[in-house]
Amino acid sequence: MAQIVDRVRPDLPHIHTSLPGPRAAALIERDKNVISPSYTRGDPIVVDHGEGAMVVDVDGNRFLDFNAGIAVVATGHCHPRVVEAIQKQAARLIHMSGTDFYYEAMVALAEKLAAIAPGSVARRVSFGNSGAEAIEGAIKLARYATGRPKIIAFLGCFHGRTMGALSLTSRKAVQRAGFGPLLPDVVHTPYPYCYRCPFGQEPETCAVECVKAIEERLFKTIAPARETAAIFIEPVLGEGGYVAPPRKFFDELTRLCAENGILLVLDEVQSGMGRTGKMWAADHFEVVPDILAVAKGIASGMPLGATVARANLMTWPPGAHASTFGGNPVACEAALATIALLEEELVENAARMGSYLMDRLRQWPSRFPAVGEVRGLGLMIGIELVRDRQTREPGTVLRERVLQLAFERGLLVLGAGDSTIRLCPPLVVTRDQCEFAAATLEECLTQAMAEG
Numbered sequence: 001m002a003q004i005v006d007r008v009r010p011d012l013p014h015i016h017t018s019l020p021g022p023r024a025a026a027l028i029e030r031d032k033n034v035i036s037p038s039y040t041r042g043d044p045i046v047v048d049h050g051e052g053a054m055v056v057d058v059d060g061n062r063f064l065d066f067n068a069g070i071a072v073v074a075t076g077h078c079h080p081r082v083v084e085a086i087q088k089q090a091a092r093l094i095h096m097s098g099t100d101f102y103y104e105a106m107v108a109l110a111e112k113l114a115a116i117a118p119g120s121v122a123r124r125v126s127f128g129n130s131g132a133e134a135i136e137g138a139i140k141l142a143r144y145a146t147g148r149p150k151i152i153a154f155l156g157c158f159h160g161r162t163m164g165a166l167s168l169t170s171r172k173a174v175q176r177a178g179f180g181p182l183l184p185d186v187v188h189t190p191y192p193y194c195y196r197c198p199f200g201q202e203p204e205t206c207a208v209e210c211v212k213a214i215e216e217r218l219f220k221t222i223a224p225a226r227e228t229a230a231i232f233i234e235p236v237l238g239e240g241g242y243v244a245p246p247r248k249f250f251d252e253l254t255r256l257c258a259e260n261g262i263l264l265v266l267d268e269v270q271s272g273m274g275r276t277g278k279m280w281a282a283d284h285f286e287v288v289p290d291i292l293a294v295a296k297g298i299a300s301g302m303p304l305g306a307t308v309a310r311a312n313l314m315t316w317p318p319g320a321h322a323s324t325f326g327g328n329p330v331a332c333e334a335a336l337a338t339i340a341l342l343e344e345e346l347v348e349n350a351a352r353m354g355s356y357l358m359d360r361l362r363q364w365p366s367r368f369p370a371v372g373e374v375r376g377l378g379l380m381i382g383i384e385l386v387r388d389r390q391t392r393e394p395g396t397v398l399r400e401r402v403l404q405l406a407f408e409r410g411l412l413v414l415g416a417g418d419s420t421i422r423l424c425p426p427l428v429v430t431r432d433q434c435e436f437a438a439a440t441l442e443e444c445l446t447q448a449m450a451e452g
């Protein structure tokens with residue numbers, strides 16, 4: 001098996017069994033008996049190991065990973081510097097609980113996050129283990145710091161699955177169904193998804209109706225400004241379809257928050273840590289959030305989440321909020337190694353590879369009738385498929401077929417939104433790998449369209 005893999009280029013896919021192969025199929029059978037059926041498994045891949053942008057399954061098939069563990073392994077799979085940082089720290093101290101004791105890794109990481117967070121304001125950090133926990137911390141802090149109960153969130157956003165975060169999440173009905181009642185005093189408003197403008201406007205001429213809707217409808221009805229603690233938003237919609245709003249939206253949203261003493265919370269769990277070709281998506285729009293939620297790419301796969309807030313907001317007393325495992329030394333050292341790599345080269349590589357991919361994909365709407373829009377920032381790229389260019393009816397079935405064909409060719413890509421193909425490779429991805437991904441998707445799209 002190893003010999004077969006070694007004969008081909010190690011940085012590109014090689015599939016030598018039917019999929020899933022025999023070992024993968026056996027494990028998937030065992031999985032069915034014991035793992036919660038609530039998990040949304042798509043491709044039947046059972047991963048054995050990974051390196052850079054490549055993963056190898058238990059049957060020796062090699063795949064190019066354009067998911068990065070759902071936008072997590074920013075530095076690629078098992079980057080040697082991250083592995084070394086983890087191994088060194090694991091040999092010295094794995095856990096102590098930063099809630100009650102001190103260790104340097106946690107302080108050093110908080111200092112680093114405070115230094116690189118958008119805007120030059122003093123920051124404090126509270127650590128958890130996931131994106132949802134970073135959001136929970138932000139919800140609690142926003143209410144605590146303002147003394148106001150209400151929270152405004154955007155339709156289509158995904159903020160996590162714990163009860164507080166889920167109350168903000170409005171991506172899919174199945175994610176909320178049967179779990180109510182959720183947190184009271186959370187209201188939702190349309191996201192600035194310009195390709196499918198909820199107000200029937202064009203981006204060039206719109207008067208930022210998405211913000212007007214908050215000001216003129218919500219404030220005057222169910223969420224008076226003086227009762228609203230915070231507005232939560234993903235600065236680039238992730239699970240909802242990889243949508244980047246126009247700059248003027250953020251200008252208006254920032255004004256609205258400032259005028260009304262409402263906190264602006266940016267959920268950069270998916271868009272942060274260099275993914276968009278800048279450290280934060282916020283940097284593209286020059287937005288300075290009051291609170292920033294970070295997770296996923298922060299520690300290249302070690303579980304870590306962070307709620308990063310203006311220092312003068314995070315003044316809650318001892319005991320108000322903490323997590324036993326949050327910010328454990330091993331995850332913190334992995335994060336410090338990750339951020340060093342991002343700053344040295346990988347944010348820049350994300351910008352370079354993102355623009356290389358976009359230059360190529362930009363032609364697709366004129367080449368393929370089923371491609372409605374290609375959009376994105378850096379290596380956070382969405383290709384939205386439609387059944388009809390005029391009506392823009394989502395091409396959901398076609399998207400699923402393209403993803404399946406890509407998998408059969410060794411390219412791992414996931415969907416986002418109803419009919420968008422999402423590209424979020426590790427930030428170490430090379431030009432050849434981007435070229436392979438683009439060429440493979442062109443082939444798959446051509447075949448899927450021909451099949452009808």
Ligand code: PLP
Pocket residue numbers: 129130131132133135158159160161234238239267268269270271295296
């Ligand atoms: N926020 C955003 C924008 C996300 O994309 C996700 C996960 O996909 C979360 C929050 C929740 O993160 P986690 O799954 O680590 O709880």
